[in-house]
Amino acid sequence: MARIKTDINVSRKEVIVAKAAILFREKGFKAASMRDLAESVGVEAASLYNHIKSKTELLHELCFGVANRFMQKMEEVEQEKIPAVGKVEKLLRFHINEMVHHYEEVYVSDREWKHLSDPYLSNFQNQRRIYRKRFATIIEAGIRAAEIEPIDAPTAVLIFLHAISGIESWHRSKQKISAEELENNMITILVDGLYPRK
Amino acid sequence: MARIKTDINVSRKEVIVAKAAILFREKGFKAASMRDLAESVGVEAASLYNHIKSKTELLHELCFGVANRFMQKMEEVEQEKIPAVGKVEKLLRFHINEMVHHYEEVYVSDREWKHLSDPYLSNFQNQRRIYRKRFATIIEAGIRAAEIEPIDAPTAVLIFLHAISGIESWHRSKQKISAEELENNMITILVDGLYPRK
DNA sequence: ATTTGTCGCTAACGTATGTTAGTTTGTTAT
DNA sequence: ATAACAAACTAACATACGTTAGCGACAAAT
Numbered sequence: 001m002a003r004i005k006t007d008i009n010v011s012r013k014e015v016i017v018a019k020a021a022i023l024f025r026e027k028g029f030k031a032a033s034m035r036d037l038a039e040s041v042g043v044e045a046a047s048l049y050n051h052i053k054s055k056t057e058l059l060h061e062l063c064f065g066v067a068n069r070f071m072q073k074m075e076e077v078e079q080e081k082i083p084a085v086g087k088v089e090k091l092l093r094f095h096i097n098e099m100v101h102h103y104e105e106v107y108v109s110d111r112e113w114k115h116l117s118d119p120y121l122s123n124f125q126n127q128r129r130i131y132r133k134r135f136a137t138i139i140e141a142g143i144r145a146a147e148i149e150p151i152d153a154p155t156a157v158l159i160f161l162h163a164i165s166g167i168e169s170w171h172r173s174k175q176k177i178s179a180e181e182l183e184n185n186m187i188t189i190l191v192d193g194l195y196p197r198k
Numbered sequence: 199m200a201r202i203k204t205d206i207n208v209s210r211k212e213v214i215v216a217k218a219a220i221l222f223r224e225k226g227f228k229a230a231s232m233r234d235l236a237e238s239v240g241v242e243a244a245s246l247y248n249h250i251k252s253k254t255e256l257l258h259e260l261c262f263g264v265a266n267r268f269m270q271k272m273e274e275v276e277q278e279k280i281p282a283v284g285k286v287e288k289l290l291r292f293h294i295n296e297m298v299h300h301y302e303e304v305y306v307s308d309r310e311w312k313h314l315s316d317p318y319l320s321n322f323q324n325q326r327r328i329y330r331k332r333f334a335t336i337i338e339a340g341i342r343a344a345e346i347e348p349i350d351a352p353t354a355v356l357i358f359l360h361a362i363s364g365i366e367s368w369h370r371s372k373q374k375i376s377a378e379e380l381e382n383n384m385i386t387i388l389v390d391g392l393y394p395r396k
Numbered sequence: 397a398t399t400t401g402t403c404g405c406t407a408a409c410g411t412a413t414g415t416t417a418g419t420t421t422g423t424t425a426t
Numbered sequence: 427a428t429a430a431c432a433a434a435c436t437a438a439c440a441t442a443c444g445t446t447a448g449c450g451a452c453a454a455a456t
Binding site (some may be wrong): 199200202210241242244245248249 | 432434435436437456
């Protein structure tokens with residue numbers, strides 16, 4: 001009988017959630033079966049239910065885990081006393097780092113949240129909307145302070161967030177540039193368009 | 199017995215494919231069932247098979263329909279005798295317009311191609327890779343001609359393409375700006391970062 | 397050594413899915 | 427009007443899925 005191996009301070013549930021992230025990322029939530037997951041954990045499908053309540057619970061864990069980290073960072077950045085462009089840059093660097101180092105979870109949270117069911121679904125959508133609003137507010141403050149080129153802030157947010165989710169392709173690509181190069185390139189391209197033209 | 203309504207010059211298969219695009223977009227390919235599709239077409243599930251070979255065929259049609267349009271535009275733009283930034287802008291405007299006016303198909307092609315099966319899958323992935331390479335080549339030519347800020351071209355392409363797929367959120371949003379405003383905003387943000395700083 | 401609780405197993409259930417076979421209805425052409 | 431074809435229907439199939447029940451095996455605590 002093959003037990004789920006756990007490092008110290010890592011519950012079996014966390015092991016399952018982590019494997020689920022990998023699987024959901026590569027097949028999609030619907031296409032990934034509990035039997036697939038079981039195999040990748042090294043156990044029979046039914047055994048998973050000793051640790052989790054349902055397949056959807058796995059998605060909850062992933063989505064809200066990610067959402068909470070982003071919200072917390074937003075809180076932190078908002079309170080700093082620095083120019084708006086600096087705040088934007090900090091948020092972008094955070095996004096990029098999350099995407100690079102917690103690829104699977106972030107990706108799944110971004111693409112598969114549709115399969116959440118109420119009340120989690122509405123809750124998640126709400127959090128997303130609020131996050132974007134707060135991001136846009138930062139940009140708008142920067143525009144009013146003439147630190148940022150006058151652009152439509154919601155559009156900018158939309159571009160930023162989706163641009164970063166493109167790191168997915170970077171992960172897949174054969175000839176990768178380094179993570180730092182990637183980060184700095186992205187910041188250059190995204191942020192340099194913000195400064196007002198002289 | 200309720201026949202599938204067709205306008206003149208529109209085959210029943212095309213009607214089905216179009217409805218499939220809407221359905222695949224809102225539920226995802228795997229989660230959308232043939233019975234769902236049948237209902238949205240106004241017919242029994244089995245009847246669909248008088249017009250199509252399989253569920254996957256619908257995905258083929260959508261993915262390659264979109265891919266071919268993009269490839270054709272690439273061909274067209276490559277041959278124009280204009281500066282590189284102009285080419286980039288033309289491609290971006292095309293992308294934006296496709297995303298705005300053929301939302302469902304483009305979105306599905308972008309997010310659900312993973313569920314294609316070989317040989318279509320490899321074929322599609324190839325086309326994507328080639329398209330991106332050609333896009334990057336244009337940017338690199340612009341950099342050599344000092345028309346474009348020296349940046350990592352593949353990263354720029356990745357940002358551009360994903361940024362545009364963010365129009366998905368625009369479609370969903372309540373307080374939409376107009377399509378032209380959206381287009382111009384996106385071009386401003388994305389293209390203005392390209393010009394060399396004076 | 398015995399108890400107790402955790403964890404994994406086998407077996408199975410009910411449901412949903414893509415698809416096929418065979419038949420009937422409706423349309424078009426002679 | 428009738429033959430011929432297209433397109434819809436009903437019924438059913440095999441399979442895959444999420445999940446539950448009940449039992450046995452191992453580990454930790456007494």
